[in-house]
Amino acid sequence: MPVGVLGFYGAVLVWAVLIARGFSRPRYWPVIAGFGLVLLLFLNIRYLIEGAPAGIAFFISLYDFFDNLGLANGDMPLAMTTCVDNACSLWGATFELHQTWGVAFFDRFVEAPALRTNALYLHLACNSIVFVLMHIQLFRPGHTASGSNHAWLGRLTMTFLTIGTVAALYLASEHDAVSPYGGIWSEWGFYSMSLCVYGAAVMGWRTAVQKDWEQHRIWMVRFVGAMYGAFWLFRVLLLVTGPLLREWQSASVLISIWASAPLGLIIADALRRSWDAEKFTRVAT
DSSP, rough: OOOHHHHHHHHHHHHHHHHHTTTTTTGGGHHHHHHHHHHHHHHHHHHHHOHHHHHHEEEEEEEEHHHHTTTTOOOOOTEEEEOGGTTSSSSGOOOOOOOOOHHHHHHHSSSHHHHHHHHHHHHHHHHHHHHHHHHHHHHOOTTTTTTTHHHHHHHHHHHHHHHHHHHHHHHHHHHHOOOGGHHHHHHHHHHHHHHHHHHHHHHHHHHHHHTOHHHHHHHHHHHHHHIIIIIIIHHHHHHHHHTTTTTTTTHHHHHHHHHHHHHHHHHHHHHHHHHHHHHHHHHOO
8 A cells, every 4th residue: 555645545535625615714824824735745846856767656546446446357448558577557456457647657758758757847847936935925915014025936936837838848748759648639738828827827927017916916816826826726627537537548537637727726716706806795894
C-alpha cells in the first residue's frame, strides 16, 4: 500500500471539509487557500526532487484506486492499459491497469529529450511560484501603505506566469502525436487553457495600468479561479470522469483539458459576485 498516496487522500479529504465550511464563512478562505497551496507544492516539488518519472508515477497512483473500481479480473476497458513492469504506479501488483493517458505521460518522460523534461520542470516551478505570489496578492491587496509592493509583486507574478505559459505551450505543441492524450484535440485544448489563464491575467494587468482598481480586482479573482481550475479542477474532473468513461479513449482527459480553466474562472466570478452582494447587504443594513 502506497503510504504517501493514502496520506494525500487524507489531506485532500480534510481540505474538502474546510472548503465546504468556507462557502458559508468567507473569512476562512485564507487558511483554506494556504492548506491547498501546501498540497499543490507537495505535488509539484516532488517532480523537481525525485525526477519526472517518479512524480508522474505518484500522480497516476492517485487515480488507480478509483479507475479500477468495479473491474473484474481480465477486464480491459478501452481507455486503460498496462505499463512496463508496472513502473508507472506505486500500487505494485494491486492495480496493473491505468488510464492510457497516464501511461503515455509516464512513457514520454522515462527517457525524454532534455528539452522536454526541462520544459516540464520550468512549467512546474514557475507555476508553483505564481500560485504563491497570487495568494499574497489576493489576500494582501494593494493600498496606500503597500501599493508599491503590490505592483512589484504583480510584475513578478506576470514574469513567472509568462515563462511557465511558454513552457506549457511548448509541451502542448507535441501532443498532436500522442493519441492517448487525444491528439490534436489535446494540443488545442491546452492552448485554450493557456489563453483562459493568461488572458485573465493580462486583463488584470491592463486594468491596473489604467488604475481601474475595481475591474482589476474582478479580473484578478477570475485569474485566480482559472489557475485553480487548471490545476485542481483538472485533477478533480479526472477523478470523477475517469471511472465513468473507461470505454472512451481520451474522453476523460480531454474533458479536464478543455473544461477545467474556464469552469474555475466561472466559479470564482460567481463566488466573487455572491460575496460582493453579501458585503453590500451588510453595509446597507
